[in-house]
Amino acid sequence: MGTSTEQLSAKLVESETGDTPTVTQTQCHSFFQCLIIQLHWILSLALLLLIDALLKKVFEAASIEFPSALFGMFCIFVVLVLLDFTVPSIALAFMNFFDPGLIFIHRWLPLFYVPYLVVLPLSVKEIPPSAAIKIALIIVGGWLATLCVTAYTALAVRKAVKTELLDVEPVEKPPPFSSVEIWAWTGVFLISFVASLFFPTALGTRARTCLPFLLASTVLGYIVGSKLPSYVKNIVHPILFCTVSAILTAFVFGYISKTGLDPVLGYYITKSSSNPGAGDILLGFLGSVVLSFAFSMFTQRKLMRRHAAEIFTSVIVSSIFSLYSTALVGRLVALEPSLTVSILPRCITVALALSIVSLFEGANASITAAIVVLTGLVGANFVESTLNKLRFRDPIARGIAAASSAHGLGTAALSAKEPEALPFCAIAYALNGIFGTVLCSIPAVRESLLAIIG
Known part of the structure; x- marks a missing residue:
């Protein structure tokens, strides 16, 4: 009924070379294919973040109050429209290049709104x-x-x-969360939570030390909340489930470490580039979210x-x-x-x-x-x-x-x-x-x- 990735790769190699590939050749081909895909989405997302960071610095240096990300969004949209009129193939290639990064942003979009809700108390x-x-x-x-x-x-x-x-x-929906992601983030949470209790300044400051488990608890809360049945999500939205997960984690850590809830929540958003918290990491994507609007509008x-x-x-x-x-x-x-x-x-x-x-x-x-x-x-x-x-x-x-x-x-x-x-x-x-x-x-x-x- 179905053809595995290895079988497809093997057929591809055979059609190109005329020879039957060995198992090692097939595995190498599959490995490099996955590696290229991973590098693609990392590069496309990193470029969006870089554009946002550069625009912020330019606007700050020029003392311009208008939002830099919004200006960048206008520029990207205009460039795409002009390319579509002149050289459509380049516009399509431009869209295809950034597509993996955009899928990442849309997949995790609600999560970027959470930090200020977590520190609402x-x-x-x-x-x-x-x-x-x-x-x-x-x-x-x-x-x-x-x-x-x-x-x-x-x-x-x-x-x-x-x-x-x-x-x-048609609008492509982001892929669902896998069990591998759940177990990976669970492992990060447990290891970093326990390590933070015994080594409170292992990463230099408490905010940095608390960052891994606070970030993991936020991400896990969102993933689990997204997998809840529809009738539950109609009452408890995933972003609310995510917020409660992060606050509860901060409360438990504050109680066990005897530091209290407020100081731990203070580590969540520090607004310091040299000493960021979990919330600062998530908020760092907001500029790229605005830039992604350009691609959404161009598509429609x-x-x-x-x-x-x-x-x-x-x-x-x-x-x-x-x-x-x-x-x-x-x-x-x-x-x-x-x-x-x-x-x-x-x-x-x-x-x-x-x-x-x-x-x-x-x-x-x-x-x-x-x-x-x-x-x-x-x-x-x-x-x-x-x-x-x-x-x-x-x-x-x-x-x-x-x-x-x-x-x-x-x-x-x-x-x-x-x-x-x-x-x-x-x-x-x-x-x-x-x-x-x-x-x-x-x-x-x-x-x-x-x-x-x-």
């Missing part, structure tokens, strides 16, 4: 309970309002332009051209509504201005939300990231049922509304069951962050938001 200590309740109401009510406004806008424009919906480009460029009116109008309306409604509601419920500023980009993916709040003085990046992820969790759990109850059937409206109100997590939740909505989710996911960032980069818009906040 440290961030919320300074937030009074009354303010926390107000923020929770803004998260839930704001998500629902943004979902409705975006969906109704997309549907209204869709009816006005009457563009026929054609078959969408035909769809973007055909349905530009629906997509761009609804995303622009959604971005403006989300920012100004959050500022207004924060003022009406008398939420502290610094907290209102911190939650302004609640519907924008973490990678760009952090860039947005950096434009405002007094904003707390940890709170911003946590609120963004919590908004995504709300959307991931309720987006499909809410859209069904509101009777939104059009895949364009469903996809754009899901991504614009709950960014990547809403996208993942809806597209898992509705592949036809995924292209619109991917486009809106990127464009929503782009428009939000561009808007907040305009001084007049920032001043108007601050005036509303008070």
